[in-house]
Amino acid sequence: MATPLLSIRDLCVSYGNITAVRGISIDVEEGQIVTLIGANGAGKSTTLRAISGLVKQTTGSIKLRDTELTALAPHSIVEAGIAHVPEGRGIFANLTVHENLMLATYCRKDRDKIPEDEERVFSMFPRLKERLWQLGGTLSGGEQQMLAVARALMMRGVIMLLDEPSMGLSPILVQEIFKTIREINQDGTTVLLVEQNANMALKTASYGYVLQTGEIALHGLSEELADDPAVRAAYLGG
Amino acid sequence: MITILLQQMLNGLQVGSVYALIALGYTMVYGILRLINFAHGDIFMISCYFGFFAACALLSNAIPTWLTFIATMMVSMLLTALVAVLIERVAYKPLRYAPKVSAVITALGIGLFLENFTLATLGPTPRGMPSLLPNVNYRLGALSLSSVQILIIIISIVLMILLDRVVQKTMTGMAMRAVSYDKTTASVMGVPVDRIISTTFAIGSAVAGAGGVLYSLAYPIINPYMGVKIGWWAFIAAVIGGIGNVRGAMLGAYILAFVEVFTPMVLPSSTYRDFVAFTVLLIVLVVRPTGLMGRVTAQKV
Numbered sequence: 028m029a030t031p032l033l034s035i036r037d038l039c040v041s042y043g044n045i046t047a048v049r050g051i052s053i054d055v056e057e058g059q060i061v062t063l064i065g066a067n068g069a070g071k072s073t074t075l076r077a078i079s080g081l082v083k084q085t086t087g088s089i090k091l092r093d094t095e096l097t098a099l100a101p102h103s104i105v106e107a108g109i110a111h112v113p114e115g116r117g118i119f120a121n122l123t124v125h126e127n128l129m130l131a132t133y134c135r136k137d138r139d140k141i142p143e144d145e146e147r148v149f150s151m152f153p154r155l156k157e158r159l160w161q162l163g164g165t166l167s168g169g170e171q172q173m174l175a176v177a178r179a180l181m182m183r184g185v186i187m188l189l190d191e192p193s194m195g196l197s198p199i200l201v202q203e204i205f206k207t208i209r210e211i212n213q214d215g216t217t218v219l220l221v222e223q224n225a226n227m228a229l230k231t232a233s234y235g236y237v238l239q240t241g242e243i244a245l246h247g248l249s250e251e252l253a254d255d256p257a258v259r260a261a262y263l264g265g
Numbered sequence: 266m267i268t269i270l271l272q273q274m275l276n277g278l279q280v281g282s283v284y285a286l287i288a289l290g291y292t293m294v295y296g297i298l299r300l301i302n303f304a305h306g307d308i309f310m311i312s313c314y315f316g317f318f319a320a321c322a323l324l325s326n327a328i329p330t331w332l333t334f335i336a337t338m339m340v341s342m343l344l345t346a347l348v349a350v351l352i353e354r355v356a357y358k359p360l361r362y363a364p365k366v367s368a369v370i371t372a373l374g375i376g377l378f379l380e381n382f383t384l385a386t387l388g389p390t391p392r393g394m395p396s397l398l399p400n401v402n403y404r405l406g407a408l409s410l411s412s413v414q415i416l417i418i419i420i421s422i423v424l425m426i427l428l429d430r431v432v433q434k435t436m437t438g439m440a441m442r443a444v445s446y447d448k449t450t451a452s453v454m455g456v457p458v459d460r461i462i463s464t465t466f467a468i469g470s471a472v473a474g475a476g477g478v479l480y481s482l483a484y485p486i487i488n489p490y491m492g493v494k495i496g497w498w499a500f501i502a503a504v505i506g507g508i509g510n511v512r513g514a515m516l517g518a519y520i521l522a523f524v525e526v527f528t529p530m531v532l533p534s535s536t537y538r539d540f541v542a543f544t545v546l547l548i549v550l551v552v553r554p555t556g557l558m559g560r561v562t563a564q565k566v
């Protein structure tokens with residue numbers, strides 16, 4: 028088996044005396060969509076924050092190919108190729124849609140490629156093109172989620188981390204956002220997808236991990252997880 | 266009467282320009298760190314000394330006066346920026362996640378330190394800023410205006426427009442506004458947050474440094490306590506305009522300067538000046554608690 032693109036080994040993360048993540052290991056192969064599912068408070072967002080360097084691990088390692096990420100500052104982790112769509116979208120309400128997109132290119136060296144990425148983003152999300160000069164804060168929830176994903180595309184990372192992209196969206200928009208995730212993956216971006224919506228996540232991903240109070244309870248191919256009685260009972264409504 | 270009004274308006278523009286250059290530093294640092302940098306008035310004072318020493322050193326050479334003036338501005342802006350960045354790194358950065366009150370008290374302490382350090386090393390005797398440029402007086406009818414006055418107003422306005430462009434149009438300015446809104450997400454977008462915060466201190470203080478030299482041209486008496494009063498007025502200007510808002514700081518500075526020059530025309534003693542200024546502050550804050558141009562919506566920090 029080839030070395031994974033992203034590999035997390037024995038990761039532990041604490042907030043003060045609360046241990047949120049207890050020794051998890053996750054592999055993401057290049058070109059895959061891997062999902063991390065689990066109940067509220069299981070430690071999914073903490074795992075993504077650790078990858079992005081927003082929280083420091085107590086022990087463990089996170090590698091993007093050969094680069095150890097745990098030693099890097101958040102902006103260097105972006106430079107290394109991580110594009111993180113944070114929980115709650117993190118749109119800058121005081122910046123225009125265009126500025127939100129441009130900010131995501133802050134540390135890119137290949138400035139000449141930015142216009143073509145912009146075109147790609149606009150063809151994927153025509154709505155954003157219409158809203159380009161509006162402040163981020165004036166967008167609807169669905170539009171903000173599009174913008175959050177669009178920003179991550181503008182970062183042109185090798186792997187995109189998505190933290191509950193379906194949260195707070197109507198069923199139609201949820202379908203749309205998962206369709207977009209598959210498109211992005213088909214265009215060559217590896218995806219690590221965090222979801223509470225286990226049903227959609229397992230349909231979209233090829234491999235899945237189930238996180239339970241900070242530990243990996245189960246992992247396997249998505250179809251197998253979707254058929255697992257324990258997973259069905261706990262996350263798929265029986 | 267019209268002449269007196271025009272004359273005072275001109276004076277107000279001059280005073281307001283200097284306040285604006287200082288108010289910008291308060292507002293930029295507040296915008297990015299939610300910290301009222303009470304040391305900023307003393308940073309302005311330090312910049313006047315930098316200007317003084319640079320001017321003295323440069324004047325002994327046979328350089329054209331306008332070049333000396335520009336070089337003095339540059340030296341003062343650069344050194345002031347360096348001092349401010351040093352203060353930020355040493356004193357404020359370790360407190361970034363501490364309660365806000367710790368940082369505010371540190372800022373007050375840094376201000377006192379700067380005053381007393383200057384007092385100890387340079388003594389209490391005021392220094393007289395050498396006149397760098399020939400001060401020509403022009404008469405426009407009954408109106409009198411000096412070349413220094415015109416210079417102060419023009420340079421200040423140019424600097425303010427430049428700064429506004431930087432904040433609104435450049436990648437760095439965009440990053441500043443993003444960091445001001447949400448540091449965590451900014452870092453996830455690849456913005457080097459610490460560097461942007463240092464840049465903000467550097468720019469805000471460099472502008473105050475320019476203000477210091479311009480102020481010293483008009484009022485050439487430099488002493489260790491000169492930053493206190495001007496610092497307070499610039500701070501009030503920033504609050505009136507909406508602290509955190511760059512254009513608001515400029516507006517607030519001119520409003521306050523007009524209060525300062527027009528009050529003595531209406532009310533007998535100049536002691537009413539501070540009274541009127543604070544009344545304006547209170548009225549603005551009662552009517553618009555976030556200042557004239559401050560954001561009304563709740564900030565997510």
Ligand SMILES: Nc1ncnc2c1ncn2[C@@H]1O[C@H](COP(=O)(O)OP(=O)(O)O)[C@@H](O)[C@H]1O
Pocket residue numbers: 042045046047065066067068069070071072073074
């Ligand atoms: N900033 C924080 N400070 C303290 N505890 C936190 C913080 N963020 C998350 N936690 C705790 O860590 C655990 C995992 O949280 P999180 O990673 O956000 O879970 P999830 O994303 O799976 O819902 C929870 O028990 C939560 O209360």
Ligand SMILES: [Mg+2]
Pocket residue numbers: 071072073114
């Ligand atoms: Mg979460």
